[in-house]
Amino acid sequence: MNCEQFKDRLPEYLDETLSAAEQTAANDHVQNCVACRQALAREQALAKSFQLSFDRETQRLSLGAEARQNILKAWKQRELRSASTWGSVRAFFTETPWKPAWAGLGFGCILLFISASLLLQRKPVERASLQPAQRESADNYVVDVPIETEVHLYRREGNSVVDAVVKGATIINATFSENPSRASSLKRHIRQN
Amino acid sequence: MAEAPSCSAQKRADSFDVQEFLDSHGDRLLRSAYLLCGDETEAQDLVQETFMQAIKSWRRFRGEAATYTWLHGILRNLCRRHQRKQKRIVYDEELVLKETCQADHPSGLDQDFCATRLTQALRQLSHEHREVIVLRFYERMKIEEIARQQGVSSGTVKSRLHYALRCLGQLIPREMNFFAASGTHSMETR
Numbered sequence: 001m002n003c004e005q006f007k008d009r010l011p012e013y014l015d016e017t018l019s020a021a022e023q024t025a026a027n028d029h030v031q032n033c034v035a036c037r038q039a040l041a042r043e044q045a046l047a048k049s050f051q052l053s054f055d056r057e058t059q060r061l062s063l064g065a066e067a068r069q070n071i072l073k074a075w076k077q078r079e080l081r082s083a084s085t086w087g088s089v090r091a092f093f094t095e096t097p098w099k100p101a102w103a104g105l106g107f108g109c110i111l112l113f114i115s116a117s118l119l120l121q122r123k124p125v126e127r128a129s130l131q132p133a134q135r136e137s138a139d140n141y142v143v144d145v146p147i148e149t150e151v152h153l154y155r156r157e158g159n160s161v162v163d164a165v166v167k168g169a170t171i172i173n174a175t176f177s178e179n180p181s182r183a184s185s186l187k188r189h190i191r192q193n
Numbered sequence: 194m195a196e197a198p199s200c201s202a203q204k205r206a207d208s209f210d211v212q213e214f215l216d217s218h219g220d221r222l223l224r225s226a227y228l229l230c231g232d233e234t235e236a237q238d239l240v241q242e243t244f245m246q247a248i249k250s251w252r253r254f255r256g257e258a259a260t261y262t263w264l265h266g267i268l269r270n271l272c273r274r275h276q277r278k279q280k281r282i283v284y285d286e287e288l289v290l291k292e293t294c295q296a297d298h299p300s301g302l303d304q305d306f307c308a309t310r311l312t313q314a315l316r317q318l319s320h321e322h323r324e325v326i327v328l329r330f331y332e333r334m335k336i337e338e339i340a341r342q343q344g345v346s347s348g349t350v351k352s353r354l355h356y357a358l359r360c361l362g363q364l365i366p367r368e369m370n371f372f373a374a375s376g377t378h379s380m381e382t383r
Contacts, residue, residue, distance in 0.1 A: 011351055015335040046358075050330035053308035058331075061233060068215055069240040074248050075211040119213035 001025040006036045010043055211244075218261050222268060226329045229272040231316040239275065243268045265332070266342060269324060276320045314364035322357035329354060 001009075001020075006029050012018050013026045030036050222243065226236035233337045246267050315323055321343075328334045328342065336354075 011336045011354070012347075015337070017335055017337055047330055050311070050326075051333070052304070053311045054224075054228060054327075054331045056304060056311045057308040058227055061220065061224050061227055061236070063215065063219040063223045063240060064237050067237050068219070070241055071215060071244040071248075072211060074245055078251065117341050 001029040003029075003033060003036055004031065006033070007039060008038065012189060013040075014047075214260065218264075222261070222264060224266065225327060225331060226268055226272065228312065228315065228321075228331055229269065229323060231312070235275065239268060239271050246271070262342070268352060269342075272324075273320055276383055310365060311361070314361050315363060318357055318360055322353055322360065325350060325353045326357050326361070 006013070006026055009018060009026060010020065012021070015029075016023065019027060030040055219240070222293050225234055226239045226243075227233055230236055230239060243264055289362055315326060320328070323342070325339060327337075328339045332349045334342070336347050340350045343350065
């Protein structure tokens with residue numbers, strides 16, 4: 001440790017908050033360097049003279065009787081308040097130590113509200129998609145899907161399914177030649193869209 | 194300052210004896226307030242206000258620090274607010290104070306006179322520099338503790354301390370020997 005490093009770390013050296021290695025290095029340096037020893041002595045003397053001066057200047061001061069009484073009165077009122085049920089409830093809400101907890105609770109409520117509204121919006125579609133497929137003939141199945149605003153008509157052409165939208169009706173009949181398992185896959189398709 | 198932090202606010206409130214605390218730490222808090230604001234009446238009001246705020250927000254005290262340290266934090270915030278209000282109205286008073294401080298001092302430099310001059314010089318520092326001097330030399334806090342209390346780095350605290358001491362060195366006559374333990378001005382050697 002050189003003189004500049006020592007002077008830079010002088011406050012921490014006096015506080016004894018340096019790491020063990022630094023403290024040892026500082027001890028070694030101050031033993032061998034006269035200038036740093038003087039700087040250390042000056043710093044200690046300065047701290048001591050400031051402390052003495054502040055103590056001397058303020059020793060005549062003491063907390064006034066009126067201030068003491070007011071403080072004691074306020075403390076007593078606080079104790080009385082917390083002893084009553086309503087006071088405890090009020091104190092719980094007004095003096096809660098964890099403001100972030102309340103923020104988290106509020107945020108959780110908002111999330112819950114959003115999820116609930118999304119679930120409610122999905123409900124009619126899910127109910128519609130749960131309608132069972134009815135066998136019309138050996139190869140044909142009919143799926144009734146009631147949707148209030150629009151109607152999806154699914155029609156099979158070759159291997160692909162064509163989607164046509166017709167507004168104003170409430171029931172669709174999707175007729176296609178498939179086996180029951182493919183019919184349920186179509187129902188899933190309706191649910192997803 | 195030596196109280197151990199307890200586990201819950203309610204427990205603390207039950208075991209806390211405000212009378213005892215006022216007897217043991219009330220005066221010390223007042224003296225610190227006096228050094229920070231420079232006026233005895235204001236200091237009394239500030240300490241009372243500190244306790245009122247502490248009582249109101251007792252549940253917010255998490256017991257991580259000693260009760261005195263927590264109260265001192267409230268006091269410093271109040272002093273800062275008070276200082277901002279004062280700044281707007283007392284420019285002339287500051288000038289008068291400066292003139293008083295620069296006036297001739299009696300030939301016999303007794304310790305009381307030196308202490309008064311030091312306190313007067315302290316009042317002329319900005320609030321943050323005054324605060325760091327009070328915390329370091331009156332509250333005897335370590336640099337790390339001051340940094341934690343003020344929410345700044347240790348480097349900033351050391352820099353503020355250095356600047357504050359340099360200002361005090363300029364404001365206090367050399368004959369008072371605050372900065373010259375071995376004949377050299379402390380700040381000039383830095």
